[in-house]
Amino acid sequence: MKCVLCRRFGPPDTLTIDDVPEPGCGPGSVRIRVHAAGVNFPDTLIIEGKYQLRPEPPFTPGAEVAGVVDAIGTGVAGLAPGDRVMALTGWGGFAEMVEVEARRAMKIPDTMDFPTAAGFAMTYGTSMHALRQRARLAPGETLLVLGAGGGVGLTAVELGRTMGATVIAAAGSAEKLEAARAAGATHRINTREESLRDRLKAITAGRGVDVVYDPVGGDLFDESLRSLAWNGRLLVIGFASGRIPQAPVNLPLLKGAAIVGVYWGAFRQHEPEEDRRNFDDLFAWHAEGRLRPRIDRLLPLDRAAEALNALRARTVTGKIVLTVDG
16 A cells, blocks of 8 residues: 655655555454555654654654544444544554554545544534633633644634634734634734734733633743733643743732643543543534634645655645545
8 A cells, every 4th residue: 555654854855655464353343445645743752752742763753634434443333334434543544444443443424525524523622622621611701723824723723613712813824814803803914014912801801811822832922821811721732932931920920810721632542432422512613614624725645745744844724634545
């Protein structure tokens, strides 16, 4: 089968396209014939050995796929060959076939095609967990979404709107802010042209924001922490800026605020039933048309390096998805 290989840690241009044997299908696992694979920011880190998951080369990157079950291992219940599924793989997804634990796979709703499904689970799953379980976002609260034009950012805008919050989108280009507006943002801030703190003061009449969704880190984290309202919550999603910030802890003390970590992968492992309930709602909202996943572009598998470089350059609005022939 054809796959993308990381033979040594390095940037996307060091990846190769190779033919390797098809994977097996051990106990408790399913083998999926991949139709599409989502591309995510952690994929850019794992190939450089900078992510919390660190497989030893050679390995195939790609953390989420959509396709058809090709085979099932012993002990698998609820899935059968021919089922349309999406799955979280950790790595291994940029390939024509992948073996994954059955508990990591979910059936795709009839209303969802393969490219949409391939880019759905990680971004919407992360944002739903962040806003529902970690922030306890309530109707009428104010939600600031940083990096609002990216994959997770746009999902946070949509979900914040759906959950009844007033959403403020912050991003670095007019195109990304327009996408955030279409996703439901009431207010928009161009972080390359405007002062985030000044605009937040004006929008909230000096009160500050209730919840900050931050996949960016760096200077925007620092400004957002100072812009929290009393009892505010700052959600730490990731560090796309490249700098992991250091927080002066007197600020949360003075504001009665909380800095809250969000690690959706661990949540799925520790609270699978709660995660399943999240996805029941996500699939229902998608079927109702309340969630409209944005795919920036579709690229073939052999252009995986191009997709990852686009993510690194932060030129993607929504998700990039790789399509797989096979």
